[in-house]
Amino acid sequence: NAGVTQTPKFQVLKTGQSMTLQCAQDMNHNSMYWYRQDPGMGLRLIYYSASEGTTDKGEVPNGYNVSRLNKREFSLRLESAAPSQTSVYFCASSESDRGASGGPQHFGDGTRLSIL
Amino acid sequence: AQSVAQPEDQVNVAEGNPLTVKCTYSVSGNPYLFWYVQYPNRGLQFLLKYITGDNLVKGSYGFEAEFNKSQTSFHLKKPSALVSDSALYFCAVRDGRAGTALIFGKGTTLSVSS
Numbered sequence: 226n227a228g229v230t231q232t233p234k235f236q237v238l239k240t241g242q243s244m245t246l247q248c249a250q251d252m253n254h255n256s257m258y259w260y261r262q263d264p265g266m267g268l269r270l271i272y273y274s275a276s277e278g279t280t281d282k283g284e285v286p287n288g289y290n291v292s293r294l295n296k297r298e299f300s301l302r303l304e305s306a307a308p309s310q311t312s313v314y315f316c317a318s319s320e321s322d323r324g325a326s327g328g329p330q331h332f333g334d335g336t337r338l339s340i341l
Numbered sequence: 342a343q344s345v346a347q348p349e350d351q352v353n354v355a356e357g358n359p360l361t362v363k364c365t366y367s368v369s370g371n372p373y374l375f376w377y378v379q380y381p382n383r384g385l386q387f388l389l390k391y392i393t394g395d396n397l398v399k400g401s402y403g404f405e406a407e408f409n410k411s412q413t414s415f416h417l418k419k420p421s422a423l424v425s426d427s428a429l430y431f432c433a434v435r436d437g438r439a440g441t442a443l444i445f446g447k448g449t450t451l452s453v454s455s
Contacts, residue, residue, distance in 0.1 A: 227403075256440060256441055259441055265448075266430070267447045269433060270442050270444075275440040275441075281440075315385070319441050329375065329390060330383045330387070330441070330443060332377075333384050334382070335383075335384055
């Protein structure tokens with residue numbers, strides 16, 4: 226099972242360049258997320274999509290945009306990359322919250338992005 | 342606001358010994374708590390969760406976690422550590438403002454020596 230697939234795995238950009246990180250899941254999950262992981266800071270939520278057609282800001286949305294292309298795909302775009310956006314980016318998906326239950330999130334293997 | 346804290350950056354144990362990775366939480370309302378593990382150059386893998394019910398939660402790879410409401414803790418435990426358990430461990434809590442998104446602790450590196 227592929228689970229959550231992220232592309233590319235590695236990328237080096239120059240300051241001011243733009244790029245889109247791709248994410249696709251094959252588990253028929255409604256909810257998808259983008260996090261960034263920085264040393265000593267855990268993971269921080271950038272944007273999330275509770276269901277197809279909706280997106281919302283997380284803790285650190287500045288400098289990013291997202292598109293929920295369909296139920297499977299959720300992309301993250303850096304319009305004008307900055308060195309502060311050097312990080313490892315993770316996409317995740319989960320079943321929608323129904324009542325009090327909390328489904329686990331399934332993560333991709335990440336995109337390691339370096340901005341010079 | 343919801344938050345979790347992992348007070349130890351690193352935990353070192355010998356193979357075969359019990360291990361504990363600590364986590365404390367601060368939430369309004371019922372806590373939905375999770376543990377994840379991350380191996381080098383990989384994404385996070387779900388270990389276990391506490392939603393409601395028994396305070397001792399059993400998860401993958403022989404791990405378990407004890408929910409303690411009075412101490413607002415959710416410590417991860419394993420009776421006998423393996424070298425292959427060496428990894429980065431994250432405690433997380435549901436972010437009530439962002440659907441089913443999670444708020445993560447900073448992570449604890451577990452090192453198991455042979």
